[in-house]
Amino acid sequence: MLMAEQPAPVDPRELRVSDAERSHVVNLLQKAIGHGLLSLDEFTERTDVALAAKTRGELNTVLVDLPGLTHKDPTAPAHTPPVELRANMSTINRQGSWRVPRELIIRNRLGSTKLDFSEAEISHAEVRITLDVSGGSVKMLLPAGSSVDTNDVQVVAGSVKDRVGGTNGRPRFIITGRITAGSLKIRRAGYVRIGNLVIRSPWKMGMASD
Structure with missing residues (x-):
């Protein structure tokens, strides 16, 4: 009897994100302005990207160069706050x-x-x-x-x-x-x-x- 082929595991970066997660990332971008990490124009551009993001990988692109501000997938280790x-x-x-x-x-x-x-x-x-x-x-x-x-x-x-x-x-x-x-x-x-x-x-x- 042939065994059914198991589906490949899903890359956490390809998981879909919710509206709550998008809002959370926008709040992180607002904090980045307060820390002097982003200009107002950069904040506007990244907010548009975050609100249009469909996957966790797309959502993380707006945070990747901001120290201490990361939206991680559930399987990732906990981030130690600064x-x-x-x-x-x-x-x-x-x-x-x-x-x-x-x-x-x-x-x-x-x-x-x-x-x-x-x-x-x-x-x-x-x-x-x-x-x-x-x-x-x-x-x-x-x-x-x-x-x-x-x-x-x-x-x-x-x-x-x-x-x-x-x-x-x-x-x-x-x-x-x-x-x-x-x-x-x-x-x-x-x-x-x-x-x-x-x-x-x-x-x-x-x-x-x-």
């Missing part, structure tokens, strides 16, 4: 051996955020950081051998000083978002050894391990 750091007329300082998440959102309102990644625990090849800065400053000290991409940072009456640059180093820091009347300064940690004394530039010195 970690938010908020400095409202205050100072946030991360240094030493702290665990770096895959995605960070920095919200500054006349505040200061200092992130020292030089001795941090980084288990990702890429770290995505979204800026939402209105006044104040953001300073980042990156580890040796790292690289950074700031091409998609929008600046209004502010400044970006990147002393690292490059795209080949690992880990790679991808920075996006918006700075209004604020500043972003990025540099890589440097080390100088004088006898048994190791001096890290900037901020720290210690004894050599050997």
